[in-house]
Amino acid sequence: MSQIQPISPDKMSKRDYYLTRLRLTGKNFKEFMGKMSRNPSGMFGLIIFLFFVFLAIAGPYIVPKDPMAISLTDRLLPPFWMEGGSREHLLGTDQLGMDLFSRIIAGTRISLLIGVLTVSISIVIGTVLGLLAGYYRGILDTVLARFADLLLSFPWLIFAIFTMAVIGPGFYNLVFALTFKGWVGFFRLVRGDVMAEKTKEYVDAAKALGQSDLNIMAREIMPNILNSIIVLGTLRMGFMIIMEASLSFLGLGIQYPEPAWGSIVNIGRDHMLSAWWISTFAGVAILVLVLAINMLGESLRDILDPRLRRIE
């Protein structure tokens, strides 16, 4: 009588349980990487994304100039290939003589940090609330779902602009304003998935084995909905980065002279006539990073969760 043993911590020692899980994860990971390597746009996105991650971490050590060093004798210098430009300032300088190339590299850290932080916090809040609401339903679910609907009836940027207007600019306020609405997407995704998963047999089996609700949610249901969360999280990250840049552009996010891409574009707007390069290159940085993240996200979606293709 050789039957497939369900992985259950009750039947195995804790050590064996985690080893099996790990082996399964390793196998899945290999399979995933196989699919990923056959997906050129996903690989391209991943490589560019990792490059930006490298810039964000190593930025302060590799920038040729101090990104906030003012040099009034070098104001509004053009990029090196133009007349009047020099290799000292590869992409030229802004109106206070700050080196644009160094500022854009330094700005990577702010953009990525905002993207990663807002998405991670949104995932944690949205997933926990979604699990609870979808699993227990009842009054908690009704209240949360209504609140989520209410937040969804606000256009995102208007909500963020309003919140930033009231609480004032700054890094942590920015994270707050973006996650205040950011969790809703994950909440709705997880809640819907949990409601669907809950009716499946494996959940009944786990219940029959006497597993606790917490165990069922965390160990049985979560692994099955993790893929959708990862996919949505990746796609959301690009969006959050654009939101941060937009707020900083309006002067509500990270403030000049801190090197954030949005505020660099904003400063460049005052000098469009004489120094087109300031806005242009900072915008290229935003575009390339968001492009890479979305390419990665869409490939992840095709590989991990093709079902999500429907919600665009």
Place this chain on the structure above:
Amino acid sequence: MQLARIIERILIAIPVIIGIGIIIFLIMRLTPGDPIDIMMGQAGHVSEREVELLREQWHLDESLGVQLGYFLKDLVQGDMGTSFTKGRPVWDLIKQALPATVELAFFGAFFALLVAIPIGVISAVKQNSLIDKISMAGAFFGICMPIFWLGILLIIIFSINLGWLPTYGRISYDVNLQQVTGFYVLDSIITGNWPALVSAIKHLIMPSITLGFPMAAIVARVMRSSMLEVLRNDYVVMARAKGLREYTVIVKHAMRNAMIPTVTVIGLEVGMLLGGNMIVETVFSWPGLGRLVVSSIFVRDYPLVQGVVIIYAFTFVAANLIVDILYTYLNPKISM
């Protein structure tokens, strides 16, 4: 029972609008610090008397619940308070700026749909062709591109370098236009003022493209994928088998059904259009609601910010209501 459903949708929208009002109220009030201090932070010297008046006007000496009651009551009566910096009722300022915003939003959406729907249909019909690949790559760019940057890029190219289009405002200063509705394109047609019409349209081109671009990108993608799905259906095969012209098959049989998911997305995109509006109006110095709110944020003119945000939120709810109604019309299966 179309009518019953429409009424039901309107009734559902009412608590949503009240809820939005409450959230806005709570964010304003629960922020640490005395509202008067925050409001007066940049106003310079303020007399005791003025502070008293404000406290009274905003009912700040009452409890939070009573304040909320007053807030909602005033709101229902269309009283949004008085702007600190402009000294005029908020509602007047909104009424004045609204036509500019509506005109821009209309042309933005017009541009987006005009471009996106044909592109979506053609890409689906000629799937995997060069046209399909180029337009989908373009649409992907549109989703990833920050629109404030697109606007600035357009100004740098078409205004500064080529000198074709004006950089800011709604109309040239040397053109006289008698205002009737506040919509400049409409006004210049009504009064037969052709130089004004040319100037108004020239001023509209770049802001509309900037505003409509992300919407066009998303609509084109959705239109393409729903067209692809529809084209696989039996009734399309059937229509072809009957020997109908390809044009009839695509436009009359397939497109109408493919429009259903697209309309939903258009409704959601109205939110993007409204949010983008604030950015585009700032980039092009367009004298509408978006610029009004962004400029009032910096002088901390709270009643004005609050009023405009409420108007934006209402517009969004109303737009989705219209989309819902349109949806029942397009898809009779829903109204059971």
